[in-house]
Amino acid sequence: MKTSALMAAAAAAILAAGCRDDKPVLHIYTWSDYIAPEVIQGFEEANGCKVVVDTFDSNENMYAKLKAGGSGYDIIMPSSYFVPLLAKEGLIAPIDKTKIPNVAKNFDKSFESQITDPDFKFSVPYAVTYTGIMYAKDKVPAGADVESWSIFSNPAFKGKATFLDDIREVIGAGLMSLGYSLNSKNPKEIDEAVAQVLKWKANVRKFDAESYKTEVASSATWLGHGYSTDAMQVIVGDEEAGDAPRKDIGFALPKEGFVIAFDEMAVSSGAPNPALAYAFIDYVYDGEVAKVNMEYNMGPMPVAPGIAALDDEYRDQIVLKPEVAKRGQVLRPVEDDPAVKALYDKAWDRIKATGGAPDAGK
Numbered sequence: 001m002k003t004s005a006l007m008a009a010a011a012a013a014i015l016a017a018g019c020r021d022d023k024p025v026l027h028i029y030t031w032s033d034y035i036a037p038e039v040i041q042g043f044e045e046a047n048g049c050k051v052v053v054d055t056f057d058s059n060e061n062m063y064a065k066l067k068a069g070g071s072g073y074d075i076i077m078p079s080s081y082f083v084p085l086l087a088k089e090g091l092i093a094p095i096d097k098t099k100i101p102n103v104a105k106n107f108d109k110s111f112e113s114q115i116t117d118p119d120f121k122f123s124v125p126y127a128v129t130y131t132g133i134m135y136a137k138d139k140v141p142a143g144a145d146v147e148s149w150s151i152f153s154n155p156a157f158k159g160k161a162t163f164l165d166d167i168r169e170v171i172g173a174g175l176m177s178l179g180y181s182l183n184s185k186n187p188k189e190i191d192e193a194v195a196q197v198l199k200w201k202a203n204v205r206k207f208d209a210e211s212y213k214t215e216v217a218s219s220a221t222w223l224g225h226g227y228s229t230d231a232m233q234v235i236v237g238d239e240e241a242g243d244a245p246r247k248d249i250g251f252a253l254p255k256e257g258f259v260i261a262f263d264e265m266a267v268s269s270g271a272p273n274p275a276l277a278y279a280f281i282d283y284v285y286d287g288e289v290a291k292v293n294m295e296y297n298m299g300p301m302p303v304a305p306g307i308a309a310l311d312d313e314y315r316d317q318i319v320l321k322p323e324v325a326k327r328g329q330v331l332r333p334v335e336d337d338p339a340v341k342a343l344y345d346k347a348w349d350r351i352k353a354t355g356g357a358p359d360a361g362k
């Protein structure tokens with residue numbers, strides 16, 4: 001081979017290996033541990049691009065960052081209930097449905113009642129999480145009911161419990177434990193929910209929405225208010241990463257009610273690369289891609305052929321049984337009503353400022 005041919009071959013090899021540094025970039029702003037690495041890699045290879053993932057731990061923190069002008073994101077993954085606020089404030093752009101044929105083809109309509117924007121005007125549903133209680137099985141005292149929010153006031157868990165650092169999740173748990181709607185706008189009910197959470201807070205070490213999963217796994221804490229996906233990822237383990245299944249960890253969805261929260265994919269109004277954003281949304285609605293993604297994420301995506309393709313052992317862990325699902329309540333928007341938002345903000349300030357177990361975070 002002549003030198004020039006050699007160099008051309010080397011250049012071709014570099015291109016094929018994805019080593020060009022002038023590749024287009026897709027910036028995604030999402031929750032932690034929420035997209036399978038294989039899915040990211042598959043998308044990069046199919047589109048000759050690079051994907052950069054940045055994470056947030058609550059809708060409020062995501063919103064604050066976007067408001068402060070910290071964008072450069074193409075895709076943002078707010079919870080469904082938070083989409084109307086982002087749309088109202090012009091932070092996300094209307095969806096061009098002509099660019100995402102897989103969505104119309106593969107969307108599983110049985111999820112329609114759980115989302116806020118069933119016409120996909122501003123967002124396309126990504127995956128659903130259920131909020132419950134992740135726990136270390138051997139630390140639950142005999143007779144204690146871990147399928148009830150009241151476990152948070154059991155003195156056996158003093159300093160060993162954490163709450164999500166999330167206003168709607170925490171106040172919602174208080175509301176549901178009292179038999180009220182998760183989406184209550186009633187000041188008296190919200191007040192009672194605060195009192196309930198403050199009772200639990202005597203045991204609570206900190207508010208945290210990301211590290212609790214490894215803390216329960218390592219016994220640093222024993223009870224974590226948390227997301228089904230996080231807990232199931234730990235319980236099922238990750239063979240490839242060398243993480244064995246954890247039979248000693250459980251996840252319970254309280255009988256008084258639990259949160260059903262869809263997270264969505266929205267295209268940022270200032271998206272540097274909207275074409276790649278649409279390509280990604282369409283890609284994750286492919287049945288085979290969705291299957292791989294769900295078996296990593298451990299939460300259902302509303303992608304009918306993906307759900308149909310799940311391996312049986314995973315389907316049982318990912319798709320809720322109807323008798324369990326009916327105890328859940330769908331998180332709905334209250335944030336777009338300024339008076340109700342103020343009520344929740346005040347309640348949250350009181351929760352954060354009062355009491356807590358030793359070294360409880362404020």
Ligand code: N2P
Pocket residue numbers: 031032033034079129227229230261262263
């Ligand atoms: C974190 C998942 C968060 C989902 N891994 C919030 N609905």
